[in-house]
Amino acid sequence: MTSALASVKAAWRNPRGRIGAILLLVVSVAAIVGPWMLPDPLAQPDILGGSLPPGPGHPFGTDQLSRDVLSRVVSGARISLSVALLAVGLSATIGAAVGMVSGYWGGLVDAGLMRIVDGALAIPRLFILLLVLAVWEQVPLPALIFLIGATGWFATSRLVRAEVLRLREEGYVRAAEAMGARRRHVLFRHLLPNTMGPLLVAATLGVGDVILLEAGLSFLGLGVQPPTPSWGSMVLDSREVLVSAPWAGIFPGLAIVLTVLSANLFGDALRDAVDPRSI
Amino acid sequence: MVTFAIAITILFFLMRAAPGDPLARVSEGRALAPAELATLRARYGLNQPVVAQFVSFVRGLTRGDLGVSIEYGRPVTALLAERLPATILLGGSVLVLNFTVGLWLGVRQAVHRGRREDRWLTTVSLVGYAMPSFWLGLVLAWLVGIKLRLLPAAGMHDPLLGADAGIAAHMVDVLRHLILPVLTLSVVSIAATMRYQRSAMLEVLSLPYVTTARAKGLPEREVTWRHAWRNALFPVITLFGLWLPILVTGSVFVEAVFAWPGLGSLAASAVWGRDYPVLMGASLLVAALVVAGGVLTDIAYAVLDPRVRLA
Amino acid sequence: MSRVLEIEDLRISFPAARDTRVYPVDGVSFGLERGETLALVGESGCGKSLTSLALLQLVPSPGRIEPGSRITLGNDDVLALKGEALRRIRGRRIGMIFQDPMTSLNPVFTVGDQIVEGILAHFKMPRGKARERALHLLQEVGIPDPGERLQAYPHQLSGGMRQRVMIAIALAAEPEILVADEPTTALDVTVQAQILEVLDRLRTSRGMAVLLITHDLGIVAGRADRVAVMYAGQIIEETSTARLFANPSHPYTQGLFASVPRITGPLKRLTPIGGSVPAPSAWPSGCRFRPRCPKAFDKSELEPPLLPVEPDHRMRCWLAENG
Numbered sequence: 001m002t003s004a005l006a007s008v009k010a011a012w013r014n015p016r017g018r019i020g021a022i023l024l025l026v027v028s029v030a031a032i033v034g035p036w037m038l039p040d041p042l043a044q045p046d047i048l049g050g051s052l053p054p055g056p057g058h059p060f061g062t063d064q065l066s067r068d069v070l071s072r073v074v075s076g077a078r079i080s081l082s083v084a085l086l087a088v089g090l091s092a093t094i095g096a097a098v099g100m101v102s103g104y105w106g107g108l109v110d111a112g113l114m115r116i117v118d119g120a121l122a123i124p125r126l127f128i129l130l131l132v133l134a135v136w137e138q139v140p141l142p143a144l145i146f147l148i149g150a151t152g153w154f155a156t157s158r159l160v161r162a163e164v165l166r167l168r169e170e171g172y173v174r175a176a177e178a179m180g181a182r183r184r185h186v187l188f189r190h191l192l193p194n195t196m197g198p199l200l201v202a203a204t205l206g207v208g209d210v211i212l213l214e215a216g217l218s219f220l221g222l223g224v225q226p227p228t229p230s231w232g233s234m235v236l237d238s239r240e241v242l243v244s245a246p247w248a249g250i251f252p253g254l255a256i257v258l259t260v261l262s263a264n265l266f267g268d269a270l271r272d273a274v275d276p277r278s279i
Numbered sequence: 280m281v282t283f284a285i286a287i288t289i290l291f292f293l294m295r296a297a298p299g300d301p302l303a304r305v306s307e308g309r310a311l312a313p314a315e316l317a318t319l320r321a322r323y324g325l326n327q328p329v330v331a332q333f334v335s336f337v338r339g340l341t342r343g344d345l346g347v348s349i350e351y352g353r354p355v356t357a358l359l360a361e362r363l364p365a366t367i368l369l370g371g372s373v374l375v376l377n378f379t380v381g382l383w384l385g386v387r388q389a390v391h392r393g394r395r396e397d398r399w400l401t402t403v404s405l406v407g408y409a410m411p412s413f414w415l416g417l418v419l420a421w422l423v424g425i426k427l428r429l430l431p432a433a434g435m436h437d438p439l440l441g442a443d444a445g446i447a448a449h450m451v452d453v454l455r456h457l458i459l460p461v462l463t464l465s466v467v468s469i470a471a472t473m474r475y476q477r478s479a480m481l482e483v484l485s486l487p488y489v490t491t492a493r494a495k496g497l498p499e500r501e502v503t504w505r506h507a508w509r510n511a512l513f514p515v516i517t518l519f520g521l522w523l524p525i526l527v528t529g530s531v532f533v534e535a536v537f538a539w540p541g542l543g544s545l546a547a548s549a550v551w552g553r554d555y556p557v558l559m560g561a562s563l564l565v566a567a568l569v570v571a572g573g574v575l576t577d578i579a580y581a582v583l584d585p586r587v588r589l590a
Numbered sequence: 591m592s593r594v595l596e597i598e599d600l601r602i603s604f605p606a607a608r609d610t611r612v613y614p615v616d617g618v619s620f621g622l623e624r625g626e627t628l629a630l631v632g633e634s635g636c637g638k639s640l641t642s643l644a645l646l647q648l649v650p651s652p653g654r655i656e657p658g659s660r661i662t663l664g665n666d667d668v669l670a671l672k673g674e675a676l677r678r679i680r681g682r683r684i685g686m687i688f689q690d691p692m693t694s695l696n697p698v699f700t701v702g703d704q705i706v707e708g709i710l711a712h713f714k715m716p717r718g719k720a721r722e723r724a725l726h727l728l729q730e731v732g733i734p735d736p737g738e739r740l741q742a743y744p745h746q747l748s749g750g751m752r753q754r755v756m757i758a759i760a761l762a763a764e765p766e767i768l769v770a771d772e773p774t775t776a777l778d779v780t781v782q783a784q785i786l787e788v789l790d791r792l793r794t795s796r797g798m799a800v801l802l803i804t805h806d807l808g809i810v811a812g813r814a815d816r817v818a819v820m821y822a823g824q825i826i827e828e829t830s831t832a833r834l835f836a837n838p839s840h841p842y843t844q845g846l847f848a849s850v851p852r853i854t855g856p857l858k859r860l861t862p863i864g865g866s867v868p869a870p871s872a873w874p875s876g877c878r879f880r881p882r883c884p885k886a887f888d889k890s891e892l893e894p895p896l897l898p899v900e901p902d903h904r905m906r907c908w909l910a911e912n913g
Binding site for chain 1: 281282283284285286288289290405406408409410411412413414415417418420421425524525527528531532535546547549550551553554555558559561562565566569570573
């Protein structure tokens with residue numbers, strides 16, 4: 001665990017990593033605190049206030065339903081970040097579990113699991129989700145999070161498996177086995193803590209991927225369902241007023257770019273800290 | 280091949296496992312008489328046990344039969360074949376751009392490592408990589424298509440262009456429509472290609488045989504491209520294998536935004552129309568492409584790397 | 591005898607922690623006469639490889655050659671050369687052989703291609719003729735079946751063969767000076783002898799001067815005309831090979847000899863040199879060997895210059911004053 005913590009500290013010291021981390025913090029704080037401070041995004045103060053360009057009182061303008069875009073973007077942050085964190089958490093857990101089992105047990109179990117992973121990796125994640133979500137109308141949010149998380153562990157499992165295979169040959173693992181330690185003990189006490197580094201990197205970079213994915217799904221009408229605000233569905237809604245009120249779509253998109261960028265910046269810095277060879 | 284078989288199996292059972300009734304859209308909310316329901320079920324094979332459905336599905340696959348589209352009422356294979364060329368045009372153009380501009384920029388970054396050009400390009404690629412393709416498409420459509428009126432922002436053809444206008448005019452027309460979608464997809468993909476090529480190149484540039492080449496008195500350009508880049512190509516070839524799914528995913532959004540009549544927009548509208556046979560067919564096609572891409576990558580390695588070829 | 595190469599006060603610096611710089615090569619001077627072999631001897635970390643890289647301005651960044659250094663090749667100031675002029679001396683006037691032939695040869699090109707490339711970089715001739723020359727070169731370095739080998743890839747050859755190929759490449763443009771950086775370190779002992787043989791033969795047949803860089807004293811005996819011993823970025827003893835072996839004068843050199851087993855003579859205990867080689871960031875003050883020297887005395891706190899021991903024999907040690 002300490003090596004993971006050390007990696008985080010090193011990533012913080014990296015100038016790009018620090019920018020990423022700070023931006024993430026800003027977005028997170030805005031997401032948590034914002035909705036209290038800003039006007040209710042669902043309120044429609046006046047019908048005549050629709051499609052106002054950015055100006056005093058509405059820094060991001062209003063959309064065609066007179067909703068303040070800034071408030072909606074900030075509320076959307078809450079959803080997008082929670083979905084991302086929870087889904088990535090799920091992917092990381094499943095991926096780590098499968099990777100460790102596969103790497104440590106080896107043999108048929110390993111072969112079987114990795115074959116399945118290969119097959120799943122051949123199908124782009126989006127298509128898997130499209131298929132399931134097309135049949136499943138009005139997917140509730142927890143289910144959406146579960147689906148996204150359950151489709152994101154394949155590459156992670158390969159990663160963890162590779163790490164386990166490498167670590168298995170290390171001295172302290174062999175020593176533990178020679179001492180007669182139980183398999184579970186070796187797994188959790190020795191192998192897992194040492195895979196935390198790469199796992200953390202994969203998870204952080206995965207956050208960016210999930211945000212983009214969830215936004216895309218919402219853009220297609222499949223993800224977060226209205227009236228819950230989501231950056232993706234905001235962009236979708238803005239299509240009809242692209243000519244008259246482009247800011248309704250531009251700002252949510254910028255929010256996506258900012259958040260994904262910061263996750264990637266921090267993830268890259270983490271990766272440099274975990275594996276100094278990568279440039 | 281095994282990979283593909285597993286992919287098919289996964290897709291099939293995934294769909295059947297999803298809660299919700301695939302026939303809901305067909306009935307469009309009005310209650311169906313039991314007889315109608317039974318007919319529909321029989322038509323789509325939903326009245327049989329799951330395993331039997333799977334068997335008939337696979338059998339259908341081997342015959343090239345992917346079922347019938349719920350929304351269009353036409354065979355899925357026909358629909359896919361119809362839409363494939365447009366996507367190939369789009370995807371192919373993006374690939375070409377990637378493997379020319381993307382690689383070249385990545386090499387430049389590595390050679391000028393740490394200097395202003397490198398840092399600028401890194402920033403640009405980081406930002407580009409973070410952009411949602413659908414959003415970028417809309418922004419470009421708005422900016423270039425509507426505000427500046429420079430290029431068309433939708434479709435593949437100008438509906439007003441007469442059929443009697445020459446081939447050249449039609450080609451130019453398609454090209455003009457192609458620019459914005461290609462640009463949108465390229466921004467995100469080139470960002471990633473640049474990063475990969477840069478890091479691969481940096482690794483190679485520090486290897487001893489590059490110093491040998493310099494010590495021989497070869498001009499710097501030869502050292503960079505003939506010696507270093509030839510070896511930095513390998514990780515990027517692997518990237519090529521991964522590119523197919525990324526491009527396909529991106530094309531779903533980009534084609535939807537620009538109303539480009541390809542597989543991506545077919546998939547997108549199939550989603551809106553809950554047309555699951557089409558979705559299934561499209562997913563299978565994509566999976567097949569990915570597997571084929573993997574095979575191509577292996578072949579490319581064998582051709583380019585004598586260590587693999589002659590091992 | 592004319593001097594083909596003259597190095598004066600070469601200093602190479604690298605950036606270190608907190609905006610400081612360290613000097614792994616700190617004031618190295620020596621010369622190379624036509625047709626002679628000079629061995630540059632020292633342990634790893636003493637700066638000998640960097641010195642050789644400097645000759646062709648191949649010092650890897652962020653290292654740089656400090657102003658005040660001078661490298662003269664015949665009549666040319668090497669360090670002032672740039673671009674095309676620099677390219678023209680690389681390979682053509684100075685050829686270099688690197689340490690590990692596996693990683694120093696490009697794995698995706700045939701051996702023949704890599705030699706031909708070296709030829710065509712400096713001579714205008716049809717490709718066919720260049721291939722003929724490459725064939726001759728492979729013969730010269732003693733590779734059997736040279737016709738076949740031209741088409742081979744580096745990974746298909748043994749270590750000894752690869753090193754011979756490297757020599758062929760270095761000779762492709764007919765340089766007047768050959769720099770061999772640890773040419774035998776990565777090879778088996780039996781192959782080592784063969785490679786050294788090849789180098790010797792080529793030197794006499796082509797009249798080249800050779801700069802042989804090694805940490806192995808055994809290679810030096812019988813192969814080199816002169817020896818310069820390096821320690822901590824400086825040359826600490828310089829003389830002919832015969833005199834060095836007869837009368838090693840610097841305590842470090844003496845320590846090197848004492849730590850090498852000998853076949854002849856009574857069995858003696860090997861005495862290693864105590865302590866370890868200092869890093870460039872921590873060069874000791876005064877005489878750099880002082881912390882490890884059994885003969886250190888009060889004057890050692892002053893950094894000694896090169897002082898004469900006997901005719902044509904200098905060392906960087908105050909003990910020279912005692913005669």
